[in-house]
Amino acid sequence: MEFEKKQQYVTQMRGVFNKRALYSDETRQYKTPFEPEPGDLVTIRFRTMKNNVDAVYFISGAVREPMYVGVSRNGFDYYEIQIPVEEEILHYYFEIRCGKICCYYNKLGVSRELQESYSFTIVPGYKTPDWAKGAVTYQIYVDRFCNGDKTNDVQSAEYYYIDKKVVQVEDWSRTPDTLDVNNFYGGDIQGVIDKLDYLEDLGVQVLYLNPIFVSPSNHKYDIQDYDYVDPHFGRIVSDTGELLKEGDIDNSHAGKYINRVTNLENLEAGNQLFIKLVEEVHRRGMKIILDGVFNHCGSFNKWLDRERIYEHQEGYEDGAFISKGSPYHSFFKFHNEHAWPYNEFYDGWWGHDTLPKLNYEDSPKLVEDIMRVARKWVSPPFNADGWRLDVAADLGHSPEYNHKFWQEFRKVVKSANPEAIVLAEHYGDARAWLLGDQWDTVMNYDAFMEPVSWFFTGMEKHSDQFRQDLLGNAEVFANSMLYHSAQFCRQSLETAMNELDNHDHSRFLTRTNHMVGRLADEGSHAAVENVNKAVLREAVVVQMTWPGAPTIYYGDEAGVCGFTDPDSRRTYPWGHEDRELLRFYKNIIYIHKRYPVLTGGSLKFLYQDYNVLSYARFDKSEQIVVVVNNRAEQVYVEIPVWEAGIPRTEDTSIEEVFSTNAIGFSTMVRKREVKAGVLTLDLFPLSAVVFYREED
Numbered sequence: 001m002e003f004e005k006k007q008q009y010v011t012q013m014r015g016v017f018n019k020r021a022l023y024s025d026e027t028r029q030y031k032t033p034f035e036p037e038p039g040d041l042v043t044i045r046f047r048t049m050k051n052n053v054d055a056v057y058f059i060s061g062a063v064r065e066p067m068y069v070g071v072s073r074n075g076f077d078y079y080e081i082q083i084p085v086e087e088e089i090l091h092y093y094f095e096i097r098c099g100k101i102c103c104y105y106n107k108l109g110v111s112r113e114l115q116e117s118y119s120f121t122i123v124p125g126y127k128t129p130d131w132a133k134g135a136v137t138y139q140i141y142v143d144r145f146c147n148g149d150k151t152n153d154v155q156s157a158e159y160y161y162i163d164k165k166v167v168q169v170e171d172w173s174r175t176p177d178t179l180d181v182n183n184f185y186g187g188d189i190q191g192v193i194d195k196l197d198y199l200e201d202l203g204v205q206v207l208y209l210n211p212i213f214v215s216p217s218n219h220k221y222d223i224q225d226y227d228y229v230d231p232h233f234g235r236i237v238s239d240t241g242e243l244l245k246e247g248d249i250d251n252s253h254a255g256k257y258i259n260r261v262t263n264l265e266n267l268e269a270g271n272q273l274f275i276k277l278v279e280e281v282h283r284r285g286m287k288i289i290l291d292g293v294f295n296h297c298g299s300f301n302k303w304l305d306r307e308r309i310y311e312h313q314e315g316y317e318d319g320a321f322i323s324k325g326s327p328y329h330s331f332f333k334f335h336n337e338h339a340w341p342y343n344e345f346y347d348g349w350w351g352h353d354t355l356p357k358l359n360y361e362d363s364p365k366l367v368e369d370i371m372r373v374a375r376k377w378v379s380p381p382f383n384a385d386g387w388r389l390d391v392a393a394d395l396g397h398s399p400e401y402n403h404k405f406w407q408e409f410r411k412v413v414k415s416a417n418p419e420a421i422v423l424a425e426h427y428g429d430a431r432a433w434l435l436g437d438q439w440d441t442v443m444n445y446d447a448f449m450e451p452v453s454w455f456f457t458g459m460e461k462h463s464d465q466f467r468q469d470l471l472g473n474a475e476v477f478a479n480s481m482l483y484h485s486a487q488f489c490r491q492s493l494e495t496a497m498n499e500l501d502n503h504d505h506s507r508f509l510t511r512t513n514h515m516v517g518r519l520a521d522e523g524s525h526a527a528v529e530n531v532n533k534a535v536l537r538e539a540v541v542v543q544m545t546w547p548g549a550p551t552i553y554y555g556d557e558a559g560v561c562g563f564t565d566p567d568s569r570r571t572y573p574w575g576h577e578d579r580e581l582l583r584f585y586k587n588i589i590y591i592h593k594r595y596p597v598l599t600g601g602s603l604k605f606l607y608q609d610y611n612v613l614s615y616a617r618f619d620k621s622e623q624i625v626v627v628v629n630n631r632a633e634q635v636y637v638e639i640p641v642w643e644a645g646i647p648r649t650e651d652t653s654i655e656e657v658f659s660t661n662a663i664g665f666s667t668m669v670r671k672r673e674v675k676a677g678v679l680t681l682d683l684f685p686l687s688a689v690v691f692y693r694e695e696d
Contacts, residue, residue: 126436134599146191222289222298386421472611616644646675
């Protein structure tokens with residue numbers, strides 16, 4: 001009893017238990033080394049208010065060990081413990097005791113009840129490429145970016161694809177049709193090369209190209225030949241053959257197309273152009289990621305050859321559609337063993353016969369071929385810097401095989417190029433793939449695109465729904481971001497592709513008009529009406545100050561609008577850019593790249609109110625504070641910046657380094673007073689402000 005009274009007395013002398021001071025995460029400040037190897041001794045840290053708690057315990061499985069104060073700084077105690085790690089994954093959390101109070105701390109923060117499923121995680125040996133951490137990435141849908149070589153353009157009636165002949169669009173500024181997959185605008189690899197100076201000036205560090213391999217569609221997610229760049233994106237040095245005649249829809253008669261995509265001269269010329277692109281990209285200190293579509297291919301694919309394009313071409317084997325004796329028979333799952341020649345009864349992804357599902361489980365030869373492709377493009381002479389993997393969780397016929405495949409894929413890619421990234425398209429919890437043996441990271445829908453869209457616009461990412469209850473709901477935003485971010489190891493989070501929009505969703509700028517609909521319902525003009533660039537600027541400030549790799553969808557920086565695909569695949573408006581918006585992007589990208597704390601620093605929410613929020617990015621020497629007002633009126637706020645490590649015992653100052661509001665944006669640097677650890681502000685309508693402080 002005397003001991004308990006003494007503990008209570010000590011607690012009272014220390015003052016009220018301050019749970020907002022409690023903090024830890026998986027960043028370098030709280031875990032050293034950041035990406036440990038088996039056999040390393042790892043230092044784990046936990047922060048409390050100085051002299052404010054009785055004890056902190058490190059808990060991992062059955063292990064419960066006390067931690068000790070290693071250093072005190074800026075009013076905080078930093079408890080430490082050293083833990084040896086071996087091969088096994090280590091999960092841990094903290095227990096904090098203060099008098100009669102006992103609470104726990106994991107990735108979701110402070111809780112009276114333990115949630116072990118959101119423990120911190122150490123995966124020994126799990127490394128993601130340093131160049132990808134926080135890298136400013138630019139996504140290019142090649143057909144719509146820039147036409148650098150008109151001699152390789154798809155010609156009208158060159159071939160027949162999905163119920164109509166392909167069309168060469170002559171007017172670059174024409175908006176997409178409702179059914180747009182057959183329309184080609186002429187963007188190509190040469191166009192990307194021509195605009196590298198523009199991209200470098202913008203501040204881009206990584207290019208992500210939608211698929212560039214031989215394919216009959218403008219999106220090219222139905223690969224025809226994985227070994228070659230599509231000549232319509234590359235170069236056409238041999239251009240013989242005829243277009244389809246009027247009334248003829250038989251692609252075996254499409255002589256011009258057959259020569260263009262099967263002639264080795266054209267195919268090799270395209271690959272050589274890609275080598276030139278990569279060399280130019282690398283010369284600028286930039287990286288390039290390719291889109292890998294390995295769950296399915298296309299009905300035009302040479303392994304299937306449903307269109308009979310390769311049937312009589314020299315150097316090509318019979319496709320599995322053509323002959324039961326095809327060497328590619330096992331690559332697909334057929335359901336009528338008596339239907340040859342020309343067996344149309346095969347599995348298609350989601351039932352689409354234009355997207356035949358690849359049958360890995362029954363075909364070691366298919367696995368070998370795809371692994372060869374995976375290795376080829378990240379190896380000399382091509383030297384791509386990684387893969388973005390389309391619908392990666394769908395590959396295979398079972399979850400067990402899916403994981404087995406990606407484990408082997410990672411080994412193959414990393415053995416060929418240890419610095420290559422393996423990045424997957426995935427919706428939902430990806431933890432089963434993000435344990436160091438499969439993917440490096442994902443396109444960050446759950447922990448970025450969706451919460452950001454709901455908070456700033458109230459719109460679902462396809463513009464299919466508007467929810468007033470989510471517009472400006474800072475509590476839901478913060479909870480969603482924390483909950484979904486907790487599903488990442490930190491090295492995955494820092495490389496996650498943080499997008500506001502992309503080729504599969506409506507443009508973010510269009511979502512700011514709160515119009516529910518699609519191109520077929522509303523028309524292309526409606527996507528431009530009543531948009532609010534001030535709201536886009538707010539969202540981009542968050543994008544450039546949030547953990548992860550901020551990824552710009554081509555044309556967003558120029559003011560491009562559009563409902564969900566195909567309308568979001570409008571052409572880049574060369575010569576008609578929104579110059580002020582472009583200037584804004586250049587400046588906020590500069591802010592992102594200038595401060596390393598925006599890549600590796602911790603994150604903590606500081607303030608939440610309706611349509612108002614503030615958070616900090618910080619480490620032991622730098623603090624960034626971001627404050628957002630998404631209201632159409634001025635707001636007064638008091639931000640407890642002490643929680644980010646800014647001293648509260650004396651008056652100090654912080655620099656405003658960037659701001660945007662309903663009228664425009666400013667890069668003017670000005671000092672703001674911080675009194676007793678609190679920053680007070682009058683926020684302009686539709687504003688976002690970035691503050692910076694560095695320890696003396």
